[in-house]
Amino acid sequence: MTESTSDQQLLYVNDQLSDEEIQREADLYGPLTDSVRGLIAATLQTEVGESDVRRARALIGEAASLLRAKAIPGPYGVRWGASGRKRGWGNAADGLRNAVAPPLNIRTDPDGRARTDFHLGPQYEGPAGLVHGGVSALILDQVLGDAAVAGGTPGMTGTLTLRYRRPTPLGDLYAEARVDRVEGVKTIVVGHISGSDGICVEAEGVFILPRWAREAIAEQNASTAG
Numbered sequence: 001m002t003e004s005t006s007d008q009q010l011l012y013v014n015d016q017l018s019d020e021e022i023q024r025e026a027d028l029y030g031p032l033t034d035s036v037r038g039l040i041a042a043t044l045q046t047e048v049g050e051s052d053v054r055r056a057r058a059l060i061g062e063a064a065s066l067l068r069a070k071a072i073p074g075p076y077g078v079r080w081g082a083s084g085r086k087r088g089w090g091n092a093a094d095g096l097r098n099a100v101a102p103p104l105n106i107r108t109d110p111d112g113r114a115r116t117d118f119h120l121g122p123q124y125e126g127p128a129g130l131v132h133g134g135v136s137a138l139i140l141d142q143v144l145g146d147a148a149v150a151g152g153t154p155g156m157t158g159t160l161t162l163r164y165r166r167p168t169p170l171g172d173l174y175a176e177a178r179v180d181r182v183e184g185v186k187t188i189v190v191g192h193i194s195g196s197d198g199i200c201v202e203a204e205g206v207f208i209l210p211r212w213a214r215e216a217i218a219e220q221n222a223s224t225a226g
């Protein structure tokens with residue numbers, strides 16, 4: 001195992017928070033994230049005068065100092081509470097505390113399906129009025145990955161193949177994914193993003209349970225059996 005792999009594993013933490021504490025945190029930080037999302041869109045769209053822009057900068061600086069007065073030193077990681085409820089709240093695609101992430105609210109089924117109705121505002125623009133292709137890839141990576149998790153075969157993205165069939169308009173969109181097949185440690189998932197005119201982007205992903213996770217599971221199984 002490399003040093004960076006073991007560093008990464010340290011960011012998977014069971015912090016034993018109760019469901020009530022987790023909900024309290026979600027109720028506190030979710031609206032904060034939404035406020036910052038609003039700020040990102042306002043920053044992009046504002047046409048106020050120079051002095052108001054300067055004043056806004058000062059206010060944002062003040063808010064950032066207030067929040068940084070007590071903060072974790074690095075990434076949020078992935079955390080589990082006492083009941084097993086998972087929080088990937090730093091996730092760039094759907095983290096509850098990450099204002100860069102569009103609010104995806106992905107729903108899953110245990111048969112390996114995931115879907116989400118979502119809205120992409122002007123901050124996700126690539127070509128004029130259209131969704132940036134990298135943003136579509138980000139969302140499909142997450143939705144396909146969540147389908148693999150839901151089906152009981154989680155993994156890191158090994159390969160993600162996309163076909164951009166038609167331009168994806170900003171605004172209200174839908175994405176879905178399903179596990180197509182499992183081949184040993186590889187889970188092959190297919191999915192798409194669609195807009196009001198139909199499917200815009202199709203995706204196929206190969207999700208692989210990494211070697212370190214396979215070894216950890218094998219060790220755990222051996223110690224349970226012994």
Ligand SMILES: CCCCCCCCCCCCCC(=O)SCCNC(=O)CCNC(=O)[C@H](O)C(C)(C)COP(=O)(O)OP(=O)(O)OC[C@H]1O[C@@H](n2cnc3c(N)ncnc32)[C@H](O)[C@@H]1OP(=O)(O)O
Pocket residue numbers: 141142143145146149154155156157158159184185186206208209210211212213
């Ligand atoms: C707990 C685990 C994490 C769970 C995360 C849940 C997140 C949920 C949300 C997720 C959404 C967000 C998700 C993200 O953003 S994940 C972030 C983006 N992805 C990465 O950073 C992955 C980086 N790569 C790796 O970590 C390793 O290379 C992986 C883990 C992919 C394989 O390294 P490993 O050492 O394990 O591989 P192996 O040599 O034993 O080979 C095993 C098998 O795999 C086949 N193969 C190998 N590489 C590839 C490839 N690139 N495409 C297709 N196939 C590949 C290989 O031929 C063999 O097949 P077979 O011979 O058996 O047929």
